[in-house]
Amino acid sequence: MPRILLLFFFFLQLGLSAQDLTKVRFYIKGSTDIFIKLDGELLPMSNIQRIAPGEHKIEVWSPTYNLHKSSINIPNKDSVGHFIELKQDRAYIDYMFAKDEFNQKIFVRRTAPLLLAGAGAILIPFAYVMRKNLHEELILEDFKVEYFNASRGSGQSRYNTVNALFFVGIGATIVGTSVFLALRENVKHLAKPVYIQQNPFTLDDFKLSYNSINRSPEIGVKLSF
């Protein structure tokens, strides 16, 4: 019986020591991956941590954000919340601006000319056929007005419209193709923006480069285009 009582007090003691840790729920404004170092120890990646009450040194880092260093005082409670706002890395902001600028250059020098040329090339055959038919109608309409006293219809305006479309299509194709070909080398030599940041805890490099195909940043992969 005394042995059983001894074991009971032992486990009770263990339970009491577990209750000494405070459940801390971190609300950290950063990216989805949060790295927390408490008193020099890297904590598991979770926003809920059990920390002993008292004063602690805390370091928080998230990709594309600056390393946050501060002290945290954990009260002796069951659970507390702690809010930390990480500051965006200046280099990442520069990268975002560079990415937008790169996007604009790619659009102006490659995408837009190709779209223009493509739209023109699609328009030309349709406008060509319609133009021929409407021109034939116009000639016949003129003839009937002159010889059959027929009233003039809208043949002239319809022909003018389609005629304009036809030449706009040709112009768009020529201009689009010319601009695309002229700027092709320039586009090839455009430097794509890259953002590299080192994880201060693991010393791994975090790299963002720009995928021009799906037009989105990608992590850790570098494509030449």
Next chain:
Amino acid sequence: MKMTKHLFILSLITSLILSSCERKPDACLDFGDALEAGTTIRIESCSDNYEFLTWEFNDGRGQVGDYVERQFDKEGSYSVLLTAYSDGAYRSDEVSQDFKASFRYIDRFEIIGESGFPSMEVRVEEEYTSSGGDDGRWTVAGSDGTFTADAPFQVLVWPDLFRVMPTSRTLQLYGRQGLSRTFLGEQKFNFQSVKDNPVTLESEDGKLQMKMYWRYKY
């Protein structure tokens, strides 16, 4: 690079479509220099490589089509401008032709074969005359003998103007001796459709053959 190739091929195809060479139309008219007035006539074209034709006459009338059916009510000089269009009427070719429209007039009658009559009488009669009509009757002496194709017996009508009306007419041939008149043969022709020149009439006994030649005024 692949995109550029596709674009280049697309441009090439478009250029080929655009430059697809439809042949130039060839406007052609060949209906002679005289047409019959007073009846509906059909003018054909010998044009080629066209999509449609327009016909413009100098009397202010125009038509669209492969051929023209019209009537010239007045005799005189006319001209027609034929335009052949192709390639959405972007290509065209014109040809103009001057012609004269005239009624048909009887030029002469020629009779070949053996005849025992000193004179011959030729009649052109309307089948049904409601207002007297314009029947013709010509009697010419000197028809006794044998006449060949090279030396026929002739009854000249021109330059008297006697129209071959585009209606049904009966040609009749009589032999005359003194005051007596012998019927030799007759045949009905519908000159609306009969355009033969000459038209031929056989006598009932088969001994004589009469040909009626017609002509235009011009």
